[in-house]
Amino acid sequence: MYTLILISTMTNLSEIRALVLPYYEDVALICAIITALPVLVGIILYLSKNHISKPSTPKDAEALVEYKKYFTEKELEKLEVPYVQRIENNIERDVIEEAADFLKSSEQVLIICGESGIGKTKLAIEISIKINESKELTGNFKFKGNCLFANLRHYKNPKDIEEKLNAKLSEKTVLIFDDYQYNMEVFNEIKNKALRRNSKLIITTRPIFVKALKEKIGEVSIRKIKLGRMDINGILKDLEDGDLKKVERISEGNPAIALLALDYIREDPDRNAKEVFQGIRTSKDFFDKIIKDFQKEYGEDFIEFLAEGELTGGVANIPQEYEKTMIEMEKSGHIAKHESKYHLTPDVLSEYLINREFFSGTILKHSFEELARADNGTYILEMLNSIMKIKDDREIYRKAAAKLLEIVDQLEPNAEQKKKRIKTGIMVYDGFGSLNLVTEKLKEFWTDYDILQDGKDLLDLGIFLIKISKPYEARKCLEKAEEIFSKNHDKVGISSTSHSLGIIYQQQGNYEEAVKKYNQSLEMKEELGDKSGIAITLYQLGNIHYSQGNYEEAVKKYNQSLEMNKKPGDKSGIAKTLHQLGMIHHDKGNYEEAVKKYNQSLEIKEELGDKSGIAITLHQLGNIHYSQGNYEEAVKKYNQSLKIKEELGDKSGIAKTLHQLDRIKKDMDRLKEKMGEENFEKAYQKIESNNK
Known part of the structure; x- marks a missing residue:
């Protein structure tokens, strides 16, 4: 029988403080005795050196406990709420059954990932409850034994837990490990022993840690369950419609935020949604956890030093008093070293810097604006990089980026600042996918492209101009970049520029010239061994064949691109190619295969947070339902697509989706005559309910 190990990522350093507090009191007492009775100093020093035991963990502390003994009372208040069926994107999802399916498989590790408060730890607890109460997780998977949490809060040294762990691992026991990130030595020791005994690991963590976690786990078979945003009506069933819609809008499908939102709304029902949203997103209850732990563990002065360094391009010169702390933080996964x-x-940046320090200044002595303006905006691009590292939809990141754009626009309008405006504008557009966000502050910043003399800068601007449908300016930038790259014999630059020029010719319908440019790029990329670049160019060649109705050749190029993309693991490229294969099946009337490809593409795009791509694929799924006469489902998909396009300010995309919705309306008008008033009204009301 497998030994199952669940690992979650909750933090409670206060227990450690409480644990060692008695020792501090003893020391204070000893000091008092020393002050009062100098004659005993020698005896006390001798005893403290030779006889006073200083174990790294109390002898009576249990290594393995049930979840109710593991979590504090305050933590249990939040965790002991009824478990509800997950509903994500209007689809019921049995995540316990998904976990059970893993348990029946030959895979060794399951990673459960998702945003903060999305239900990862609750799921781990629910699995442990089912095992402990019924000894049965599903009908055909039975586990005989207890489910216990490994009390890593008390065990900093692997040797302290070794004896107790060995005894339990020999039995049929489920182990749940908490805080694996913050105690890597113990985690690694237990992980290695567990895997050697053919155990299974279920690890809960946030998406940002998954890649690093896989590297730490090593060469074992891994499955991942990603918890998405829930439909809030699944957890707040008794709310009235109006309140429910408000909570859904504010919480964005996060259960923890939904419950906080409900409290905010009940306290002040007249506040608008944006105010409630900002209150929750910077809520003391929701975000102070990591900040407080950092302060307790490392001290406010150190956090201020680290935070200010992060906002100005990273920390290079570390004062001696912080060297040990930096090593500890690097081991725990709080910091990473990049380019010295x-x-x-x-x-950590998401929870600590963005949510609190950019705007409230509760610890940082320097304001966000002061840091941005320092040295005439020297660090603005680095600060933007810090924001862009966090792929999150929260409005507060957008607000931070908008503030940086505003500051850039107020700096001296010399050549260097104009270059900064261009780089900043491109970075924010690429990060948020919204041209409106940039032009609101910088207007048409790209008109200063004549000042650029660096090939890379010109290439970046040219690619951006293609994205916003400015082919003339894009071509000027790219031709200038190509000239610079050619003079410098920069093959990488030349291949990228040729590819981008190919896109312009393709968009203008000049397929012959486009193919010529793509082949030039392809030849150079093959010479350089650039697999990811080869995949991208093959994809574009596939698009040309698709546009010309040459489906057989298009499928050939797409499959070549798909195969090439799998090697470097380019998920974005894979998603786009799957979408295009779906388009071909759609055009040929093979709807079942088209839906399959679209859904495969959609799943990857949702994982990547590619909003524009999600909107496009949802629109195409709507088209399939429309083609099949399934108007109710078509309207649903179109409206999902429309909502995202409106958020992005995609006017062209909005127009296309509105056009399709209008076609359905007209079709319904024609049906009204054939079906009769009563029958039509029933069908129309059903569709209208989805169209709101």
Whole structure:
């Protein structure tokens, strides 16, 4: 029988403080005795050196406990709420059955990932409850034994837990490990022993840590369950419609935020949604956890030093008093070293810097604006990089980016600042996918492209101009870049520029010239061994064949691109190619295969947070339902697509989706005559309910 190990990522350093507090009191007492009775100093020093035991963990502490003994009372208040069926994107999802399916498989590790408060730890607890109460997780999977949490809060040294762990691992026991990130030595020791005994690991963590976690786990078979945003009516069933819609809008499908939102709304029902949203997103209850732990563990002065360094391009010169702390933080996964500088990891940056320090200044002595303006905006691009590392939809990141754009626009309008405006504008557009966000602050910043003399800068601007449908300006930039790259014999630059020029010719319908440019790029990329670049160019060649109705050749190029993309693991490229294969099946009337390809593409795009791509694929799924006469489902998909396009300010995309919705309306008008008033009204009301 497998030994199952669940690992989750909750933090409670206060228990450690409480644990060692008695020792501090003893020390204080000893000091008092020393002050009062100098004659005993020698005896006390001798005893403290030779006889006073200083174990790294109390002898009576249990290594393995049930979840109710593991979590504090305050934590249990939040965790002991009824478990509800997950509903994501209007689809019921049995995640316990998914976990059970893993348990029946030959895979060794399951990673459960998702945003903060999305239900990862609750799922782990629910699995442990089912095992402990019924000894049965599903009908055909039975586990005889207890489910216990490994009390890593008390065990900093692997040797302290070794004896107790060995005894339990020999039995049929489920182990749940908490805080694996913050105690890597113990985690690694237990993980290695567990896997050697053919155990299974279920690890809960946030998406940003998954890649690093896989590297730490090593060469074993891994499955991943990603918890998405829930439909809030699944957890707040008794709310009235109006309140429910407000909670859904504010919480974005996060159960923890939904419950906080409900409290905010009940306290002040007249506040608008945006105010409630900002209150929750910067809520003390929701975000102070990591900040407080950092302060307790590392001290406010150190956090201020690290935070200010992060906002100005990373920490390079570390004062001696902080060297040991930096090593500890690097081991725990709080910071990472890149190009000789230390940076906070995106997850920590998200919880610590963005949510609190950019706007409230509760610890940082320097304001966000002061740091941005320092040295005439020297660090603005680095600060933007810090924001862009966090792929999150929260409005507060957008607000931070908008503030940086505003500051850039107020700096001196010299050549260097104009270059900064261009780079900043491109970075924010690429990060948020919204041209409106940039032009609101910088207007048409790209008109200063004549000042650029660096081939890479010109290439970046040219690619951006293609994205916003400015082919004339794009071509000017790219031709200038190509000239610079050719003079410098920069093959990488030439291949990228040729590819981008190919896109312009393709968009203008000049397929012959486009193919010529793509082949030039392809030849150079093959010479360089650039697999990812080869895949991208093959994809574009496939698009040309698709546009010309040459489906057989298009499928050939797409499959070549898909195969090439799998090697470097380019998920974005895979998603786009799957979408295009879906388009071909759609055109040929093979709807079942088209839906399959679209859904495969959609799943990857949702994982990547590719909003524009999600909107496009949802629109195409709507088209399939429309083609099949399934108007109710078509309207649903079109409206999902429309909502995203409106968020992105995609006017062209909005127009296309509105056009399709209008076609359905007209079709319904024609049906009204054939079906009769009563029958039509029933069908129309059903569709209208989806169209709101």
